Amino acid sequence: AKIGIFGQPASAVPLASVKKLREQSFLDENDTVVCIVTGGGLKDTTVFENLELKIVNSRLENLNELIGSERQRIDAAASNRRGFLEN
Structure with a gap:
């Protein structure tokens, strides 16, 4: 991804859950869902290891x-x- 949400992996669980629920048809494409990401990505900086600066x-x-x-x-x-x- 070139642009997105920079959240701590544990706080991104709601986003992954919504994706999975959508794939399993528990959520309709017109449903409104609110996810709150509370942990900032700077708590896990391993994401930067493979980036070209x-x-x-x-x-x-x-x-x-x-x-x-x-x-x-x-x-x-x-x-x-x-x-x-x-x-």
Whole structure:
């Protein structure tokens, strides 16, 4: 996944449960479900072990440019994801 929820594995159990319940037809695609993820992903940093880090120019005057380009990328991905979830 390129974008998602960065939660502690134990706190992600509700999300996995909803997925499994949907696969088993216990939940309909039109059902509304609320999952609360309470543990932050920084409690389990092993997820970073296989990631390739992106090196960026870290000069303060470049911060707005970097944030702007990343924000556009994230917004586009989120928009695509919303369309996928609505279909």
